Amino acid sequence: MIRITAKNESAGTRLLLEGKLSGASVSELEKCWHTNLANWTALLVDLTNISFIDDVGKELLIKMSSKGTKLVSRSLMTKCLIEEINGTVDK
Numbered sequence: 597m598i599r600i601t602a603k604n605e606s607a608g609t610r611l612l613l614e615g616k617l618s619g620a621s622v623s624e625l626e627k628c629w630h631t632n633l634a635n636w637t638a639l640l641v642d643l644t645n646i647s648f649i650d651d652v653g654k655e656l657l658i659k660m661s662s663k664g665t666k667l668v669s670r671s672l673m674t675k676c677l678i679e680e681i682n683g684t685v686d687k
Contacts, residue, residue: 612644
């Protein structure tokens, strides 16, 4: 189960994710991303309140990051994942 909240900010749109990014939740985030991509000038995905990310969720985050989405978090678990993803995207 995931909750996705979009907040418009001066620098762009922030997607606040809460819950688990796995299974059907990954499809839900991908659908939200593709549906609204043209409406967002800059996209930031906040993973602070995510408690679990499966391999498919990680692949989607890598894909989003490679297309310019910025990933952020204040949680240690997801900060480490973001560092790993940034290393993957930068290669």
